Amino acid sequence: MALTRQKYTEVIGIASGKGGAGKTTVAVNLALSLQEKGFRVMLFDADLGLANAPILLGTRCPFNISHVMRGEKKLSEIIVTTPQKLRLISGASGNQALAGLTALEVTQLVQAFSDLPEELDYLIVDMAAGIAPSMLALMAACHRRFIVMRNDPSSIADAYGTIKVLLEDKLKDEIYLIPNAVKSKLVGEELFQRVNRVCAKFLTGTVRYPTSIVQDDLIQDAHTHLQPLMTYAPNSRAAQDFRQLAHVVTELPAVEKPSGAVQFFVSRWLPPPLSRELH
Ligand SMILES: Nc1ncnc2c1ncn2[C@@H]1O[C@H](COP(=O)(O)OP(=O)(O)OP(=O)(O)O)[C@@H](O)[C@H]1O
Numbered sequence: 295m296a297l298t299r300q301k302y303t304e305v306i307g308i309a310s311g312k313g314g315a316g317k318t319t320v321a322v323n324l325a326l327s328l329q330e331k332g333f334r335v336m337l338f339d340a341d342l343g344l345a346n347a348p349i350l351l352g353t354r355c356p357f358n359i360s361h362v363m364r365g366e367k368k369l370s371e372i373i374v375t376t377p378q379k380l381r382l383i384s385g386a387s388g389n390q391a392l393a394g395l396t397a398l399e400v401t402q403l404v405q406a407f408s409d410l411p412e413e414l415d416y417l418i419v420d421m422a423a424g425i426a427p428s429m430l431a432l433m434a435a436c437h438r439r440f441i442v443m444r445n446d447p448s449s450i451a452d453a454y455g456t457i458k459v460l461l462e463d464k465l466k467d468e469i470y471l472i473p474n475a476v477k478s479k480l481v482g483e484e485l486f487q488r489v490n491r492v493c494a495k496f497l498t499g500t501v502r503y504p505t506s507i508v509q510d511d512l513i514q515d516a517h518t519h520l521q522p523l524m525t526y527a528p529n530s531r532a533a534q535d536f537r538q539l540a541h542v543v544t545e546l547p548a549v550e551k552p553s554g555a556v557q558f559f560v561s562r563w564l565p566p567p568l569s570r571e572l573h
Pocket residue numbers: 310312313314315316317318319320341342343344345422423474475476507508509510511513514517532
């Protein structure tokens with residue numbers, strides 16, 4: 295099968311508003327699904343939750359972004375290769391909050407990624423819960439923004455709140471809403487439509503629907519075994535949803551122009567290619 299490689303590194307930020315919506319689960323399993331398709335993928339764990347990406351991937355990161363911010367390490371020196379061969383950068387550990395970064399520090403951090411020697415098709419950024427200014431700045435620096443939402447009132451309200459601030463931040467394009475842990479894809483799609491109708495009515499823009507992820511107890515089982523779902527239960531229902539999400543991601547039209555003033559990999563930016571086929 296011909297692999298459609300990216301001509302530039304596409305950066306996807308994954309946020310939710312409310313904690314526990316499934317950001318890390320989506321980030322890790324989307325990254326692995328893209329890798330399974332043959333793409334070169336890196337995961338940046340900017341999430342300080344307990345179930346963070348290194349744990350879900352059964353690995354440890356001896357160094358993290360705080361070492362880079364203090365000038366003790368270069369970004370390229372803190373990259374870990376996980377047992378699943380995923381490239382991983384850890385945001386911070388314990389209470390060294392990435393959430394407290396100043397605008398200048400966020401700019402420096404985003405620029406440090408441009409200097410990485412790695413060739414990547416996708417960088418997936420697992421954001422911290424909430425809408426701290428540094429999280430919004432990181433989201434603005436991404437090419438696409440995914441909001442993960444559960445089918446419960448507070449998760450829906452927080453997803454809507456996050457969409458609202460992103461839209462107020464002039465990030466009109468490239469916001470996607472992913473219903474997670476839903477009973478069925480149909481329930482997920484209906485939930486998306488409901489929220490998007492409210493966005494259309496009360497906000498300055500709408501969001502897009504990539505797909506939903508069903509509730510699947512194997513995600514928790516995988517977690518208990520310190521493995522990601524894609525390797526623990528590759529044929530499970532949710533694993534198939536993550537593969538579908540990866541498929542949707544690879545079929546999206548190239549982002550035509552950077553959205554924020556500060557942008558990941560801006561120095562690598564190329565005009566949208568006429569054809570993205572390698573072979
Ligand atoms: N589709 C799903 N089906 C069943 N359980 C799920 C699903 N998605 C996530 N979970 C479970 O929900 C919990 C929270 O998921 P996760 O850690 O990915 O959320 P998060 O948004 O990253 O949380 P935090 O805000 O703490 O970073 C985990 O125990 C995870 O195993």
